[in-house]
Amino acid sequence: PAQPSTASWRRVSVAVDAPQHSGLTGPLDYLGPQDLAPGTLVQVGLGRRDTLGIVWDDPPSGEAAGDALPEDQLRPVGAALDALPPLSASWRRLLDFAAAYYQRSVGELALAVLPPQLRELDAAQLQARLKKLDKAEAAAARAADQAPPERPALTEQQSAALAAVQALAAQASPPPALLWGLTGSGKTEIYLRAAEDALAQGRQVLVLVPEINLTPQLEARFAARFAGHSIVSLHSGLTPAQRLRHWLSAHLGRAQLVLGTRLAVFASLPRLGLLVVDEEHDPSYKQQDGARYSARDLAVYRGHLERIPVLLGSATPSLETWQHALAGRYRRIDLTERIGGGELPTVRLFDMNRLERKKGVTTALSVPLLDALRKRLARGEQSLVFLNRRGYAPVLHCDQCNWKSDCPHCSAHQVFHREDRTLRCHHCGVSQRVPRACPSCGNPDIAPLGRGTERLEEQLAEALPGARIARIDADTTRLKGSLEAQLGAVHDGEVDVLVGTQMVAKGHDFRRITLVAAVNPDGALFSNDFRAPERLFSLLMQVGGRAGRDAAQASRSELWVQTWYPDHALFQALQKHDYEAFAGSQLAERMSAGLPPFAHLALVRAEGRTVEAAREFLEAAQAQAQELPLAMGLLIYPPVPMAVARVANVERFQMLIEAGHRGQLQRFLRDWLPTLHGLRKRHKGVLRWAVDIDPLVI
Numbered sequence: 008p009a010q011p012s013t014a015s016w017r018r019v020s021v022a023v024d025a026p027q028h029s030g031l032t033g034p035l036d037y038l039g040p041q042d043l044a045p046g047t048l049v050q051v052g053l054g055r056r057d058t059l060g061i062v063w064d065d066p067p068s069g070e071a072a073g074d075a076l077p078e079d080q081l082r083p084v085g086a087a088l089d090a091l092p093p094l095s096a097s098w099r100r101l102l103d104f105a106a107a108y109y110q111r112s113v114g115e116l117a118l119a120v121l122p123p124q125l126r127e128l129d130a131a132q133l134q135a136r137l138k139k140l141d142k143a144e145a146a147a148a149r150a151a152d153q154a155p156p157e158r159p160a161l162t163e164q165q166s167a168a169l170a171a172v173q174a175l176a177a178q179a180s181p182p183p184a185l186l187w188g189l190t191g192s193g194k195t196e197i198y199l200r201a202a203e204d205a206l207a208q209g210r211q212v213l214v215l216v217p218e219i220n221l222t223p224q225l226e227a228r229f230a231a232r233f234a235g236h237s238i239v240s241l242h243s244g245l246t247p248a249q250r251l252r253h254w255l256s257a258h259l260g261r262a263q264l265v266l267g268t269r270l271a272v273f274a275s276l277p278r279l280g281l282l283v284v285d286e287e288h289d290p291s292y293k294q295q296d297g298a299r300y301s302a303r304d305l306a307v308y309r310g311h312l313e314r315i316p317v318l319l320g321s322a323t324p325s326l327e328t329w330q331h332a333l334a335g336r337y338r339r340i341d342l343t344e345r346i347g348g349g350e351l352p353t354v355r356l357f358d359m360n361r362l363e364r365k366k367g368v369t370t371a372l373s374v375p376l377l378d379a380l381r382k383r384l385a386r387g388e389q390s391l392v393f394l395n396r397r398g399y400a401p402v403l404h405c406d407q408c409n410w411k412s413d414c415p416h417c418s419a420h421q422v423f424h425r426e427d428r429t430l431r432c433h434h435c436g437v438s439q440r441v442p443r444a445c446p447s448c449g450n451p452d453i454a455p456l457g458r459g460t461e462r463l464e465e466q467l468a469e470a471l472p473g474a475r476i477a478r479i480d481a482d483t484t485r486l487k488g489s490l491e492a493q494l495g496a497v498h499d500g501e502v503d504v505l506v507g508t509q510m511v512a513k514g515h516d517f518r519r520i521t522l523v524a525a526v527n528p529d530g531a532l533f534s535n536d537f538r539a540p541e542r543l544f545s546l547l548m549q550v551g552g553r554a555g556r557d558a559a560q561a562s563r564s565e566l567w568v569q570t571w572y573p574d575h576a577l578f579q580a581l582q583k584h585d586y587e588a589f590a591g592s593q594l595a596e597r598m599s600a601g602l603p604p605f606a607h608l609a610l611v612r613a614e615g616r617t618v619e620a621a622r623e624f625l626e627a628a629q630a631q632a633q634e635l636p637l638a639m640g641l642l643i644y645p646p647v648p649m650a651v652a653r654v655a656n657v658e659r660f661q662m663l664i665e666a667g668h669r670g671q672l673q674r675f676l677r678d679w680l681p682t683l684h685g686l687r688k689r690h691k692g693v694l695r696w697a698v699d700i701d702p703l704v705i
């Protein structure tokens with residue numbers, strides 16, 4: 008395009024989507040008009056392509072001047088999408104922080120969190136979209152005056168909690184708050200009231216939830232309470248057009264409430280006044296590829312940047328958050344009673360050592376549990392049986408030659424799915440028909456070992472003739488809309504016994520369930536992953552919270568746990584619904600083992616064509632690390648294979664780095680990681696490597 012008067016143009020920084028490993032970490036220099044405001048979206052040339060960039064802030068004068076290109080070699084920026092107000096300074100600071108903390112290039116991250124469609128539009132197309140949005144909003148604002156919505160009078164505890172939130176909101180720089188309360192203790196009502204306050208002051212509210220399938224329920228509650236207000240959702244289940252529309256509505260300051268999953272933490276909200284993170288302990292707040300950010304942690308940082316209250320809600324807070332609260336860095340607000348006096352389920356620990364054995368084979372379901380299920384059936388109540396493993400059986404086995412259904416491409420078994428008679432690998436997805444006989448010795452009697460939800464469903468059907476049994480897991484909910492349909496059937500009372508994985512544990516408000524059973528939760532007690540007990544405890548508390556939500560039935564609701572270790576501290580604390588005791592014992596263990604929250608971790612993972620390639624790369628990386636002065640005082644562990652070491656014929660290794668202080672770890676990584684880009688070039692067998700800061704799964 009013609010460049011009429013670039014003579015007066017100046018050097019501008021533009022964040023572009025150049026990945027970290029290209030060696031470009033900061034924004035790039037271009038020439039642009041004098042008045043080009045930071046935060047403006049502009050078209051720029053990058054290599055041979057045209058791409059969208061974001062005008063970034065000028066570097067502090069004098070910095071990086073050394074290797075900067077002279078101005079006559081800079082490329083001019085192209086058209087600006089100036090129909091859009093610039094992204095705010097606090098949004099840019101959030102992105103600067105997130106990119107630095109999670110060791111990504113700021114442009115890569117900033118562009119990745121914009122709606123994909125925004126990157127494809129030219130200025131004219133964007134104008135057209137904005138016009139359409141204006142029209143749609145003009146039609147909706149004309150909505151008739153609403154009668155004020157009905158809202159319950161707060162309980163005494165809720166009033167105190169709300170007052171505490173309001174006191175925080177009045178502070179110039181409020182600390183984050185942990186809203187600690189059981190399922191059904193009225194946390195959501197506090198979010199609603201706090202949101203009401205923020206909206207009344209003309210501010211926007213951002214509410215984060217862990218999973219897409221939880222947004223409709225919460226959305227419905229917010230929609231009912233804030234009828235006449237503009238509410239949008241942001242999550243990966245939206246079409247690209249919806250996502251752009253919702254994002255624009257937030258960015259233009261029109262959406263008053265934004266509900267979303269982790270990516271929504273990056274929403275552009277010019278008047279943000281309150282940030283809520285529901286179920287703050289939920290692992291799905293951590294992004295598991297690319298920039299592995301924690302939306303919960305970024306929400307806390309964003310609150311600090313924008314000087315607004317952040318409400319972290321949970322019945323079983325993450326131990327990180329709990330420790331912050333204990334140390335007084337987060338304000339703790341407690342809700343200890345269930346609304347309407349609903350009681351918590353009685354927890355029954357069934358000792359599997361007492362389980363009668365039939366012909367040497369243990370059955371999945373103890374007689375007392377079956378009796379309890381039958382009682383529910385007779386009374387027309389519902390039960391939920393929980394097993395965190397899908398498929399029929401985790402492995403097929405030949406007892407003649409000891410053949411097992413191993414995946415040819417992974418260090419894992421192929422799972423037996425009876426419904427479609429396949430063996431499927433849950434890691435690489437490879438699937439094959441079940442062999443008629445042992446592929447190794449020809450024995451026709453190959454048998455399933457262990458139990459998944461399919462088999463549990465079958466065993467329940469045998470034991471409870473006439474019962475209407477349904478199963479919800481990743482296999483039964485593959486089709487869009489099927490989860491909603493199946494949940495609907497449970498709500499409508501068309502199901503007596505629901506079998507499911509952790510999918511059913513979260514958020515669903517099942518009113519008629521009076522019995523929840525976890526039939527085989529022991530694996531987590533002895534996992535290599537130090538967070539496994541924490542996840543199990545919160546899952547069981549959460550799954551137990553499904554029972555007894557209807558106060559009329561609460562007195563007879565029960566949570567059954569079948570375990571070989573009924574004396575384990577975790578189950579003992581669970582029996583008393585004593586999160587505090589559980590957290591205390593876990594924190595003591597973590598402290599003595601030097602684990603988070605008392606230490607800070609980073610995990611470097613490498614994938615190679617061979618074991619040697621992956622391991623040698625990390626060993627070389629380790630050697631480079633040990634040369635660095637900043638490595639002093641850090642623990643750098645030797646590389647080890649990942650828990651599932653081979654997936655789809657790729658060998659996976661990891662190396663853990665542990666530091667006493669966050670800043671120490673950050674400074675070291677900033678020094679060390681850039682050297683790995685060069686190192687990688689000398690290790691041809693390495694397919695990729697990545698760093699995970701504050702990893703959730705080890």
Ligand code: ADP
Pocket residue numbers: 159160161162165188189190191192193194195196197346
């Ligand atoms: P949580 O978010 O802690 O699970 P909720 O806010 O969803 O708790 O409250 C549980 C149930 O009690 C919901 O059905 C809610 O509508 C209702 N509820 C909440 N607060 C009150 C109140 N003060 N009076 C009556 N009902 C309430």
Ligand code: ZN
Pocket residue numbers: 405406407408409410445446447448449450
């Ligand atoms: Zn065999």
Ligand code: ZN
Pocket residue numbers: 414415416417419432433434435436437654655
């Ligand atoms: Zn596989």
